[in-house]
Amino acid sequence: MRFEEYTEELAASVRSSPAVAGLVLLGSAAAEARRDEWSDHDFFVVAHPGREAEVRDVAAWLPHPERAVLVAREGSIGFAVLYEDGHLFEFAAASPRELEGALATSDAAILFDDGTAEAVLEASRARATALPASDAADEAGLALLKILVGVGRARRGERLSAGQFVHAWAVGHLVRAIRARRPVVEPHGDAIDPVRRFERDYPELAVRLAEALDRPLEGAARGLYTLLRDELEPGWDGFPSRAADAVARRLGWHPAPVA
DSSP states (O other): OOHHHHHHHHHHHHHTOTTEEEEEEEGGGTOGGGOOTTOOEEEEEEEOTTOHHHHTOGGGTSSSGGGEEEEEEETTTEEEEEETTSOEEEEEEEOTTTTTTOOOOSOEEEEEESSHHHHHHHHHHHHHHTSOOOOHHHHHHHHHHHHHHHHHHHHHTOHHHHHIIIIIIIHHHHHHHHHHHSOOSSOSSOSSOTTTTHHHHSHHHHHHHHHHHTSOHHHHHHHHHHHHHHHHSTTOTTSOHHHHHHHHHHHTOOSOOOO
16 A cells, blocks of 8 residues: 555544544654655554553554554554555554653644644653753763773674674764764754664765774774764864773774874
8 A cells, every 4th residue: 555545544443443532643654755665654542541451452443454464562552563565553552641751753743633632742742842952072972982882792702782882872872972063954853863864964974874884893883983083073172082092092993093
């Protein structure tokens, strides 16, 4: 089915459940301009209080459940459903109280509501807006620490753990440091996941970052380290230069890159 057909079928199926108070589409499901062939459906199914168990019986309201090849739980209120054509639903099925910690960006749309979903969405947007801004110096320092620990674990033989530190956590902190230090006027990413659409906001840096990550693990780590120093250290007194030097010495990366 086309994306829009999934949306129509989802709305009709969810609306038919008396346990549901509203349906909120999130991200590219709500914003056609952000959508491409790899977009999935992210949403909240808002339950009437006391009817959470009914809403979490997702087979009762999923559109075309016979075409679903996987229904997986993610935590207490989250679900992921994969259809046979590869289309994905990722959603929370919960009461307003259970959604009190949920975050939503400006890209969200209410498909139907008895008045409950609008309050849930506005509170979720307010929480996302109130997220503290990343501190560039902290993020740069944390990226250095993740690089150090990751390379250490790789040298110990813990390559799976090392990969998490370098390819996930160090990258996340590096990206946050860049966004905080060099913000773009109209970012395409979002406050919830700053790695999203980094390629659109920082195309040249994204190429360099991707090239670093294509290397074997320690080469990738050193590429991240070098990128961090090259791009953020010059002209910035707040950069953790002494910590960067210490990481290079500890790992035997001599001479350390010069700012």
